[in-house]
Amino acid sequence: MTTPATATAVALAASVRAGERSAVEVVEEHLARIAARESELHAFNHLMAGDARAAAARVDERVAAGEGLPLAGVPVALKDNLCTRGVPTTCSSRILEGWRPPYDATVVSRLQRAGAVVVGKTNLDEFAMGSSTENSAFGPTRNPHDPSRVPGGSSGGSAAAVAAGFASLALGSDTGGSIRQPAALCGVVGMKPTYGGVSRYGLIAFASSLDQVGPFASTVEDAAVLLEAIGGHDPRDSTSIPGGLPGVVDGLAAGVEGVRVGVARELIDGCDTDVRARVDAAAAALADAGAKVEDASLPSAVHGLSAYYLIAPAEASSNLARYDGVRYGLRVDGDDITEMYTRTRAAGFGAEVKRRIMLGTYALSAGYYDAYYGQAQRVRTLIIRDFERAYESFDVLLGATAPTVAFPFGAKSENPLSMYLSDVFTIPSNLAGHPAISVPYGTGADELPVGVQVLAPALGEPVLFRVAAALERSLT
Amino acid sequence: MGARLSRDDVAHVAGLARLAVTDEELDRFTEQLAAVLDHAADVEALDIADVPPTAHPLPLVNVLRDDVVTPCLDRDEVLAQAPAIEAGMFRVPRILGEAP
Structure with a gap:
């Protein structure tokens, strides 16, 4: 195109x-x-x-x-x-x-x-x-x-x-x-x-x-x-x-002279080779522009995906309780209010929403709360600590945004877990509450776009955008 | 790691979540949710009881506004979006059982 x-x-x-x-x-x-x-x-x-x-x-x-x-x-x-x-x-x-x-x-x-x-x-x-x-x-x-x-x-x-x-x-x-x-x-x-x-x-x-x-x-x-x-x-x-x-x-034009860039292993591991090549190219371009580029690590980030798919559904199961056919949206009538609720929600929500509501309800239910939701919250602390340690040495982190280029329809839709893996590199920033940006950085397989991801600590938007702008300039 | 998620567990959870599910959905959801929970076994297995949990990324607590009257949503506009209303209120089906 x-x-x-x-x-x-x-x-x-x-x-x-x-x-x-x-x-x-x-x-x-x-x-x-x-x-x-x-x-x-x-x-x-x-x-x-x-x-x-x-x-x-x-x-x-x-x-x-x-x-x-x-x-x-x-x-x-x-x-x-x-x-x-x-x-x-x-x-x-x-x-x-x-x-x-x-x-x-x-x-x-x-x-x-x-x-x-x-x-x-x-x-x-x-x-x-x-x-x-x-x-x-x-x-x-x-x-x-x-x-x-x-x-x-x-x-x-x-x-x-x-x-x-x-x-x-x-x-x-x-x-x-x-x-x-x-x-x-x-x-x-x-x-x-x-x-x-x-x-x-x-x-x-x-x-x-x-x-x-x-x-x-x-x-x-x-x-x-x-x-x-x-x-x-x-x-x-x-x-x-x-x-x-x-x-x-x-600050967009300020450049990256002296900016410390950490290439985070856990934000690359497992990505396709065409995507990896573009992250390597981005790291090289930042080094050429004067940044100090070194390897970095977020050891607990490997647990981020699991933690996210307990925390997000748990919160969703609570937030989506409001869709009950009472105040707005769809209502499917029933003989009593419970039947109205269950019919409305069965008819109104699609399969993935139902899966996440049930997963979240399960993770919050008696007997499982600490094993799932509580553990996931502790992992969240570990990931935040990893970021804090990394940002003692680096101003920003660099990685892939997604493990692959755009995939065909139906490739992952039958297997929810394989779809969830698309988010493996983006989730850690959400768990930590930090800013991150995806910048288009050339193409990979089948001439499809590849994005590279820049991450910064909370309120680190100025350096995040400076680095992103430098990456964009390096392509022209 | 605990016992693998069963079909009865999923039926119970669907009830808690107020979702009517078909037999076919129960089979499929049981398989799919068990696969996700298997993947989460890495988190379940970590020995991190001494790590404090993080519920939220911001340290903000008790964010309150001044206790003064301010404009709110128009009642008629809000009620116009409801599936059923009566006398300025949301109308719902029977909540309590029949009298004995």
């Missing part, structure tokens, strides 16, 4: 602010691209063409009135687990089909304030549980680089939307890699911020100690600008960091 010729978000916003192009014109160009290819790719659960045209016209008025909007007229796609007032928000689940939230997520309000134009709600694995979008109740999204392959997941629709030029930017959520893994498979930039750095007010909860909202973009600079637009303290989110995130845009 050739990437559609499209200006960066930064360039688009500058041209709209300068009056060289109207926001209406920009949104029409993107809607035309969507019309040409959406039926093939299915990036969106809900396209908002009419709302987008109206929003673009309002942006043009605000620009004419002299407002200095950082994302003036930039088309943005939203993962369909972010609440949009009056606009269907489904989490790709039958249980929420037709629901229209009575409020906007904070990140949505902030995007609108910055002058962005929302073009639609993107497909995901149901309730963000999956790594391929095959678990969507509304059918999978296809990878723009090869439509016979998955886009990754769970934010596969957002990654595909940016890769196909349907939107200049997109938002996703990342609980175990759900932004970074699809970004890697679709050849775009995807970033998970420090836990608490971006408001989750209006993000439909999956696993609350892990979930974070973050940006997709086609360049590192665009991702940085988007992060600054959505980040910062939000009194409506009790897990929001009081001081917000440090700025990231200003």
Whole structure:
């Protein structure tokens, strides 16, 4: 696939602010691209063409009135687990089909304030549980680089939307890699911020100690600008960091002279050789640019996958108890309330969501709590300690984002455990609450995109983005 | 490591989670969940009783807002999304059993 010729978000916003192009014109160009290819790719659960045209016209008025909007007229796609007032928000689940939230997520309000134009709600694995979008109740999204392959997941629709030029930017959520893994498979930039750095007010909860909202973009600079637009303290989110995130845009060009980069063995082990070759190339490029590159290790990270697949389902089993047919969404009637609950949930949830709810319920149940959930929480401490030790010697860590390039539909969907292994390199950052970014770094097997992953300690976004920008420059 | 997850365990858990499951689902879920729990045996086997658990990555505690009245969601807008309502409330099926 050739990437559609499209200006960066930064360039688009500058041209709209300068009056060289109207926001209406920009949104029409993107809607035309969507019309040409959406039926093939299915990036969106809900396209908002009419709302987008109206929003673009309002942006043009605000620009004419002299407002200095950082994302003036930039088309943005939203993962369909972010609440949009009056606009269907489904989490790709039958249980929420037709629901229209009575409020906007904070990140949505902030995007609108910055002058962005929302073009639609993107497909995901149901309730963000999956790594391929095959678990969507509304059918999978296809990878723009090869439509016979998955886009990754769970934010596969957002990654595909940016890769196909349907939107200049997109938002996703990342609980175990759900932004970074699809970004890697679709050849775009995807970033998970420090836990608490971006408001989750209006993000439909999956696993609350892990979930974070973050940006997709086609360049590192665009991702940085988007992060600054959505980040910062939000009194409506009790897990929001009081001081917000440090700025990231200003330092992008600072380079990596003297930056200490650790290539983490556990974030490479087991990946395909074509992916490994790109991580090696990235390490070499950073060394060429002046970074000090050495081997690093996170010994407990090998237990991260197991710990994650106990903790995340445990939290999900609690969060998803709210889908009971009482206040919103699907109801299947029964003779008494228990029968109504069990029928509603059986009809409304797909197989993977049911598996995780049951796994989580089991891990929290009497007699197993300490053996599973308690042990997983202790492993989480070990992984955090490993990171602390590594960051005594390094400013950032480098590894692969996903073990493979995009895989064909059906390759892993019959075996949940093999699908879970797609997240093995991304999970440790979620367990620790740290930021991490996937940067497209050339291609592997079948000319498909490969992403390399950069990790930093909590609030380490400035150095994370500096290194990511240096990697991007090294390709040109 | 404990006994492998049984079909009865899965049926019990489905009941706790308020999920109606078919016989075919019970067979399939039992196999799939047992495979995931087998994979988690590495975590179960670690000798780390002395390591404190981490429930959450942030040290924030008791985050409270000021106790002042602020606008909230519009009741009619919220109720308009409910499957069944009556007299400004959510309507649900029978909760208690028939009187003896």
